[in-house]
Amino acid sequence: MPSTGLDPRLLLLSPDDNVVVVRQRLRAGDRVAVGGREVTLFGDVPLGHKLAFRPIGPGDKVLKYGAPIGSATAAIAQGEHVHVHNLQSDYTPTYTLDEARAKHGDAA
Structure with a gap:
């Protein structure tokens, strides 16, 4: 583990961010x-x-590139996947996501 405390498979885009970007596909059970x-x-x-x-x-607010990209819809633990199941865009209507969830289940 580097001295920054961040796995090399992850990328912190700004020191103000509260999310990191996955640089390669990670699997259930992987430790990061x-x-x-x-x-x-x-x-x-x-x-x-x-x-x-x-x-x-x-x-x-969820911060990426040092800027808000949306709001958490639930508590998100450190290291937890952040996506449409726990993040709502503050800029894009989510009605299409709601329709998709209703049609296909909550497998977003």
């Missing part, structure tokens, strides 16, 4: 170092998706 803490992933995380760099509370 996030913010100096090692966590075990509960599910697969695709390339380019986000993990919480630190805990994020419900309603908190």
Whole structure:
């Protein structure tokens, strides 16, 4: 683990961010170092998706590139996958996601 406490498979884009970007596909059961803490992933995380760099509370802004990209819809633990199941865009209507969930289940 590098001295920054961040797994080399993850990328912190700005020191203000509370998420990191996955640089290669991660699998359920993989252990990764996030913010100096090692966590075990509960599910697969695709390339380019986000993990919480630190805990994020419900309603908190999610920061990427040092800018807000949306709000957490639930508590997100450090190292947890951050995606449409726990993140709502503050800029793009989510009605299409709601329709997709209704049609295909909550497998977003």
